[in-house]
Amino acid sequence: MKLDWTDIRGQQRAKTLLENALEMDRLHHAYLFKGLSGVGKRLTAHSLAAVINCQQRPEGDFETPCGECRSCRKIAGGNHPDVVTIEPDGAYIKISQIRDLQTEANKQPHEARRRVVIIDEAHTLTTEAANALLKTLEEPTTRMQLVLVTDQAHRLLDTIISRCQTLRFAPLETDDIQAILRERIDTSDAFDSVPSDQTVGLAAGYGEGSAGRAWQMLESGLLDERESLVRRVIDQRAGRPASLLDLAEDLGRSNDQLEAQLDILKLFFRDVMLLMAADDRDRLVNADLDDLIDQVTDGLSLEGAADRVEAIFEAEERLERNVNPQLVMENLLPRLQLEEL
Numbered sequence: 001m002k003l004d005w006t007d008i009r010g011q012q013r014a015k016t017l018l019e020n021a022l023e024m025d026r027l028h029h030a031y032l033f034k035g036l037s038g039v040g041k042r043l044t045a046h047s048l049a050a051v052i053n054c055q056q057r058p059e060g061d062f063e064t065p066c067g068e069c070r071s072c073r074k075i076a077g078g079n080h081p082d083v084v085t086i087e088p089d090g091a092y093i094k095i096s097q098i099r100d101l102q103t104e105a106n107k108q109p110h111e112a113r114r115r116v117v118i119i120d121e122a123h124t125l126t127t128e129a130a131n132a133l134l135k136t137l138e139e140p141t142t143r144m145q146l147v148l149v150t151d152q153a154h155r156l157l158d159t160i161i162s163r164c165q166t167l168r169f170a171p172l173e174t175d176d177i178q179a180i181l182r183e184r185i186d187t188s189d190a191f192d193s194v195p196s197d198q199t200v201g202l203a204a205g206y207g208e209g210s211a212g213r214a215w216q217m218l219e220s221g222l223l224d225e226r227e228s229l230v231r232r233v234i235d236q237r238a239g240r241p242a243s244l245l246d247l248a249e250d251l252g253r254s255n256d257q258l259e260a261q262l263d264i265l266k267l268f269f270r271d272v273m274l275l276m277a278a279d280d281r282d283r284l285v286n287a288d289l290d291d292l293i294d295q296v297t298d299g300l301s302l303e304g305a306a307d308r309v310e311a312i313f314e315a316e317e318r319l320e321r322n323v324n325p326q327l328v329m330e331n332l333l334p335r336l337q338l339e340e341l
C-alpha cells in the first residue's frame with residue numbers, strides 16, 4: 001500500500017481539508033469519511049495516520065509522509081501497533097470491540113505520536129456499540145485520532161454523526177479509475193496476461209465512480225463473457241422451468257461472481273434504456289455490444305427495459321439482506337427474459 005498523500009486520486013477536497021487542519025494543528029478528534037465504497041476512504045485514513053506519525057516528515061510539511069521511517073513502513077505494512085482498524089465481527093461491530101478500544105484509549109500509545117483508530121463499515125455498529133462509542137466521542141483525547149468510514153451514512157445514529165466532522169468522498173472520474181486500475185494491475189498477480197486498454201476502459205465504466213467496483217469487475221474476468229451471459233439470461237424461453245432452475249443454480253453459486261454478473265446485466269439493460277431514450281451511442285458502457293443492444297432494443301419497450309433494471313436492483317437488495325442467492329435468481333430470471341429475440 002502506498003501512503004503518499006499525493007497518490008490519493010480524485011479526492012482533492014477531502015485532502016485539502018485534512019491538510020489545512022494538520023497545518024493549523026486543528027485536526028478534529030473524530031472524522032466521518034463517507035461516500036461510495038472504493039473511492040479512497042480507507043487509503044486516506046491510513047495516509048492520515050502516516051502523516052500524523054511519520055518520524056522524518058519535514059517540519060510544516062503535511063503532504064509527504066517519508067514512506068521510509070519505521071512508522072511509515074509499519075503503517076504501510078498494516079502492522080503498526082497504534083494504527084488499528086475495527087471491522088465488523090460477522091455482520092456487526094459489537095460493544096465488546098468498542099470497550100476494547102476504550103481500554104486502549106486510556107493508555108499511552110505504544111510508539112506513535114497519536115494512536116489512529118479506523119472504524120470501518122461504521123454503519124454496522126450495533127445500537128449498544130454505537131452508544132458506547134458516543135462516550136469516547138464526547139471525551140476526546142489528544143492521544144487518539146478516530147476515523148469512521150462508511151458507504152451507508154444514513155444508517156448511523158444522528159448523535160454519532162453530530163460528534164464527528166464529516167468529509168464526503170466524491171465518486172471518481174473514469175480517467176482516475178483507469179489510472180488506479182493500471183497501477184494495481186502492475187502490482188497484482190491476478191492476471192495471466194495484462195488486460196488490454198479496452199478491457200481496462202470497460203471495467204472503469206462499470207465502476208460507476210468506484211475504483212473498488214471496477215477492480216472487482218476486472219478481476220472477475222467476466223467482462224469477456226458479457227455477451228454470452230446476457231444471451232443466456234434473456235433467451236430462457238418461457239415455459240422451460242428446468243433450464244431456468246439450472247441457470248439460477250449456475251449463477252447463484254458464488255456471491256462475488258453473482259454481484260459482478262448482476263452488474264453486467266444491470267448496465268446492459270441501462271444501455272438499452274439509454275439508446276431508446278436518447279439514442280446516444282457515445283454514452284453506452286457496452287458500446288462494443290451494440291449489435292446485441294440493438295437486437296434487444298427492437299424487442300422491448302422503454303418501460304420493459306426499466307422494469308428489468310428495477311428487478312435487478314431489487315435482487316441486489318435481497319442479496320444484501322442475505323437472502324439465498326439461488327432463490328434470488330429464481331425470482332429474478334423470469335423477469336429478465338424476452339418472449340422473442
Ligand SMILES: [Zn+2]
Pocket residue numbers: 053054055056057065066067068069070071072073
Ligand atoms: Zn515516515
